[in-house]
Amino acid sequence: MKGLQDARAMLKTAAPDLQAVAAAPARWQDYVLLLKPRVMSLVIFTALTGLFCADVPLNPVLAATAILCIAVGAGASGALNMWFDADIDRLMRRTRGRPVPAGRVQGADALAMGITLSLFSVGIMGLAVNLLAAALLAFTIFFYAVVYTMWLKRATPQNIVIGGLAGALPPAVGWAAASGAAPLNAWLLVAIIFFWTPPHFWALSLTTHDDYERAGVPMLPVTNGEPATRLQILIYSLILVPLALAPAFTGLGGPIYLAIAALGGAGFLALAAKLFQGKARADAKRLFGFSILYLFLLFAALLGEHVAGVHPLALLR
Amino acid sequence: MSDPNDEAEAFRKARRGRNIAILIGLLGFVILVFIVTLTRLGGNAAATGF
Helix, strand or coil, X not given: CHHHHHHHHHHHHHHHHHHHCCCCCCCHHHHHHHCCHHHHHHHHHHHHHHHHHCCCCCCHHHHHHHHHHHHHHHHHHHHHHHHHCHHHHCCCCCCCCCCCCCCCCCHHHHHHHHHHHHHHHHHHHHHHHCHHHHHHHHHHHHHHHHHHHHXXXXXXXXXXXXXXXXXXXXXXHHHHHHHCCCCHHHHHHHHHHHHHHHHHHHHHHHHHHHHHHHHCCCCXXXXXXXXXXXXXXXXXXXXXXXXXHHHHHCCCCCHHHHHHHHHHHHHXXXXXXXXXXXXXXXXXXXXXXXXXXXXXXXXXXXXXXXXXXXXXXXXXX | CCCXXXXXXXXXXXXXXXXXXXXXXXXXXXXXXXXXXXXXXXXXCCCCCC
């Protein structure tokens, strides 16, 4: 860790030079990038699944407003993350082209945008939809921007485990927006994303840990090494796969969901086991790619079953 | 060396794009609040006393 701190201190000293480089004027597209549109699309998808899984008739205008608030809230936390992390984003290949570290948008502007959009998204959610959804959205933004970004990310290799809760909450926000409640099935969806996050991110970090090392971010492969990371990926995968089967037994998921969870889970475990046994970075990339497909298919199956009304709870009525 | 006129033009173009984006955002917000208000009031608006 000493080496990391030295490298960080050295690069921090060099930072003013980097900041002095004249940058292109900010275009509106740079402000869109501050909202992390790719992350936002995943948040919208999982929140939409939560909203439909609640199986409550909801006015389409209010449903669309709820999804818009969740999307804007996710974007706001992305902007706050980019404001706070500009110093380390500047040191990593994957992130140095972002608007703030690249100098196209000032940090203060990203901060102002993040705070403004947070207040608007939570305020409109509370006024237009309901207070529980607004409170859960506010907690999600706070957890991502403050607990994860400002504290955990630079403090512990468990950063993405605990911080993953922020990315896991959107289905519960969607569910609460639809029904005004957050029952156990909603938290089951949260738990699936929560336990999916560590193998997903650690698989990515196995391929990019040079970047994290340079920036002094204590990701697990940097602090504990690759073998320990591969073991942790396997352990979390062993928890995730049975957990992802659970909705099929709580009335939430139907036969299509069960088939996808079983087949996808077997594939997930096989890739995690292969990564654990081998050392090839290609295995990590494969697991990372498959993890995205796996989560997408799980939630798409739930969404499809609930939109079509073919899930067990609907058939029992 | 880049031409200062080109830089000034690029700056003006970027600022114009940002201003239009803000205008669209604000108009969108006003329309959203209007539609949500009508939806929340629903059919009860006429029946509710002031």
